[in-house]
Amino acid sequence: MGPKEKIIMTERSAAVFIQAWWRGTLVRRTLLHAALRAWIIQCWWRQVLAKLLAKRRRMVLEFYVQQEWAAVRLQSWVRMWHVRRCYCRLLNAVRIIQVYWRWHSCHSRGFIEGHYELKENQLNVQLEISLGSQACKVQQCIPLPLKE
Numbered sequence: 001m002g003p004k005e006k007i008i009m010t011e012r013s014a015a016v017f018i019q020a021w022w023r024g025t026l027v028r029r030t031l032l033h034a035a036l037r038a039w040i041i042q043c044w045w046r047q048v049l050a051k052l053l054a055k056r057r058r059m060v061l062e063f064y065v066q067q068e069w070a071a072v073r074l075q076s077w078v079r080m081w082h083v084r085r086c087y088c089r090l091l092n093a094v095r096i097i098q099v100y101w102r103w104h105s106c107h108s109r110g111f112i113e114g115h116y117e118l119k120e121n122q123l124n125v126q127l128e129i130s131l132g133s134q135a136c137k138v139q140q141c142i143p144l145p146l147k148e
Contacts, residue, residue: 009017114127127138 112127112129114125116126117124121144123142123144125138125140125142129136129138
C-alpha cells in the first residue's frame with residue numbers, strides 16, 4: 001500500500017463505518033456524562049467530608065478549651081486556698097503579737113478597768129485605775145435626771 005492509495009467502500013461498509021462512528025460518539029458522550037456525574041458526586045462527598053472534619057476539629061477544640069478552663073479554674077482555686085491559708089496564718093500571728101503587745105503596754109503604762117450598773121434613776125460606776133504598781137479604785141453613784 002502506497003501513501004495515497006484510495007480505499008473503495010461499498011455502501012454496506014460505508015453504513016457500518018457511519019454506525020460505528022455514531023456508536024463510538026454515543027459511548028464517548030455517555031462516558032463523559034458518567035465521568036461528569038462521578039466528578040460532581042466526588043466534589044459533593046469531599047465537601048461533606050470537609051464539613052465533618054471541621055465539625056470534629058471544632059468539637060476537639062471546644063473540648064480542649066473546656067479542659068484548659070477547668071485546669072485554670074482549679075489552679076486559681078489552689079492558689080486562692082494557698083494565699084488564704086498564708087493570710088490566716090499571718091492574721092493569727094498578728095493577733096498573738098497584738099495580744100502580747102497590749103498586755104505589755106497595759107502592764108508598763110497602766111490600764112483602766114471598770115463596771116457599771118444602771119438602776120432606776122442611778123448609775124453606779126466602779127473603776128480601777130492601775131499605773132504600774134499603783135492602783136486606785138473609784139466608786140461613785142450618779143443620779144440620773146428623769147423626764148416626766
